[in-house]
Amino acid sequence: MTPYEQILSHITTALTALSIPEHEASRLMTPDAIHIKELTVETARGTERFDAFRVQFNNARGPYKGGIRFHPDANEDEVKALAAAMAVKCAVVNIPLGGAKGGVMFDPKNYSQEDIVKIARAYARAMADHIGVDRDIPAPDVYTTPEIMAVMLDEYELVKGKSEPGMITGKPILVGGSRGRGEATAQGGAYVLEEFVRSIERIPHEMRVGVQGYGNAGRTIAHLLARDGYRITALSDSRGTIFHNDGLDLAVIDEIKREYGSVAAHPDRIPGATVHGSTDVLTLDVDVLIPAALDNQIRPDNVRDIKADIILELANNPTTPEADDHLYQKGATVIPDVLANAGGVTVSYFEWVQNRTGLYWTEDDVKGKLKEVMTTAYRDVIALSEEQKISQRQAAYRLALHRLHEAMRLRGRYSVESDHFRN
Ligand code: NAD
Numbered sequence: 001m002t003p004y005e006q007i008l009s010h011i012t013t014a015l016t017a018l019s020i021p022e023h024e025a026s027r028l029m030t031p032d033a034i035h036i037k038e039l040t041v042e043t044a045r046g047t048e049r050f051d052a053f054r055v056q057f058n059n060a061r062g063p064y065k066g067g068i069r070f071h072p073d074a075n076e077d078e079v080k081a082l083a084a085a086m087a088v089k090c091a092v093v094n095i096p097l098g099g100a101k102g103g104v105m106f107d108p109k110n111y112s113q114e115d116i117v118k119i120a121r122a123y124a125r126a127m128a129d130h131i132g133v134d135r136d137i138p139a140p141d142v143y144t145t146p147e148i149m150a151v152m153l154d155e156y157e158l159v160k161g162k163s164e165p166g167m168i169t170g171k172p173i174l175v176g177g178s179r180g181r182g183e184a185t186a187q188g189g190a191y192v193l194e195e196f197v198r199s200i201e202r203i204p205h206e207m208r209v210g211v212q213g214y215g216n217a218g219r220t221i222a223h224l225l226a227r228d229g230y231r232i233t234a235l236s237d238s239r240g241t242i243f244h245n246d247g248l249d250l251a252v253i254d255e256i257k258r259e260y261g262s263v264a265a266h267p268d269r270i271p272g273a274t275v276h277g278s279t280d281v282l283t284l285d286v287d288v289l290i291p292a293a294l295d296n297q298i299r300p301d302n303v304r305d306i307k308a309d310i311i312l313e314l315a316n317n318p319t320t321p322e323a324d325d326h327l328y329q330k331g332a333t334v335i336p337d338v339l340a341n342a343g344g345v346t347v348s349y350f351e352w353v354q355n356r357t358g359l360y361w362t363e364d365d366v367k368g369k370l371k372e373v374m375t376t377a378y379r380d381v382i383a384l385s386e387e388q389k390i391s392q393r394q395a396a397y398r399l400a401l402h403r404l405h406e407a408m409r410l411r412g413r414y415s416v417e418s419d420h421f422r423n
Contacts, residue, residue, distance in 0.1 A: 003295070017394070017398060032058060038050070044112060055102070056098075057100060058099050064137070065086060069143060070144055071106075074142075081317075086098075089341075091400035092377055153167065178347055178350050185343045188341065189343060190225060193335065197310075211235050212291045214263050221312075236263065241284070242267060242275055243275075244274070279297070282305075283305040283307065292315050335392055339378060
């Protein structure tokens with residue numbers, strides 16, 4: 001299945017359960033607009049052309065919102081899937097934003113920082129008429145950073161001839177970014193896990209956690225959960241997995257990662273620890289498994305070996321639909337990506353609000369508001385999943401699709417007269 005087919009399969013199941021008429025369902029599954037541009041950039045190699053995309057999926061609940069990735073796989077299908085997921089995500093956590101995603105198809109590892117900045121400027125220039133504070137608000141994603149957001153803001157403002165800091169989020173704090181944005185995804189995941197663990201009357205000190213990926217999301221959640229008393233027993237990155245049933249000392253892991261580039265590079269510095277292959281983290285004996293690296297990691301070929309009974313999806317799309325069914329049938333709880341990793345877009349929303357009002361919040365303000373948004377959303381999801389006896393993923397999709405559908409209906413977007421989709 002392509003990424004777009006995967007997300008459509010979750011959406012279709014939800015729309016069928018909600019008994020949404022076919023022509024309305026088909027409208028809900030169709031992106032509002034797909035902008036495809038060819039960027040011409042003078043790089044160190046000469047004049048080069050890059051395919052660039054911005055998919056605007058749905059804005060019935062508010063301006064389009066979603067990151068921009070720089071990646072060789074950032075094709076139209078992938079960007080469409082991610083745009084749809086953003087519309088669902090914003091609706092699950094009930095923030096007044098729609099869904100979009102952008103991408104430039106190239107491998108930034110093969111380019112200098114100077115060239116990457118030129119490509120970022122070319123993207124902002126090419127898309128300037130489609131994005132903006134009240135229209136479509138980009139943010140960082142794979143291989144794009146707060147610094148790239150600052151450059152895109154600068155180029156956009158140059159084209160438009162006015163200051164408009166809220167046209168993009170995930171900026172450095174000095175150019176209008178929000179406090180707490182860097183940790184927001186992991187922090188949001190930690191809040192929903194806290195809520196779930198409380199609801200099943202378990203206590204963190206008795207729970208062992210494995211995290212796949214030790215980057216922004218994975219490393220931050222490992223630290224947050226260790227602070228909350230969880231035992232972090234397994235950690236991985238692209239080069240290997242390190243495991244200790246009594247728990248790993250994260251200060252030592254950080255040192256090893258910093259000095260040798262991998263969490264698993266020096267097990268001799270952690271007495272009793274064992275080293276495993278990079279994907280073995282998924283099947284080790286833990287209570288909570290947190291995929292925080294890549295998509296399609298939990299699949300039909302390894303799902304039977306997964307021992308964790310709680311899976312918190314910080315990565316986007318880490319579980320295939322078949323594996324997801326299997327986990328649900330065997331009684332495991334999967335806290336789905338569209339909720340578990342929505343802390344990032346929620347704090348992006350807070351950044352947009354701060355930019356629009358010109359008033360900036362403290363880190364405690366941000367955390368307090370994030371906790372409220374995430375726990376309210378999660379309580380809604382748990383309640384629906386228990387009431388209808390469906391997985392938390394299906395509950396999240398039903399909740400989101402119901403909200404999107406109602407917004408579309410109230411705006412009259414299903415009527416034949418509506419020409420909203422011809423932009
Ligand atoms: P990152 O690049 O900072 O970290 C990725 C980590 O995955 C790295 O430690 C890398 O070594 C590891 N990795 C790569 N291949 C691996 C493999 N085969 N096995 C094990 N580990 C491997 O990325 P990130 O920002 O932490 O994002 C991780 C995931 O979370 C992605 O799916 C991303 O879409 C999702 N996500 C991130 C955010 C955010 O705000 N950072 C928000 C929403 C979703």
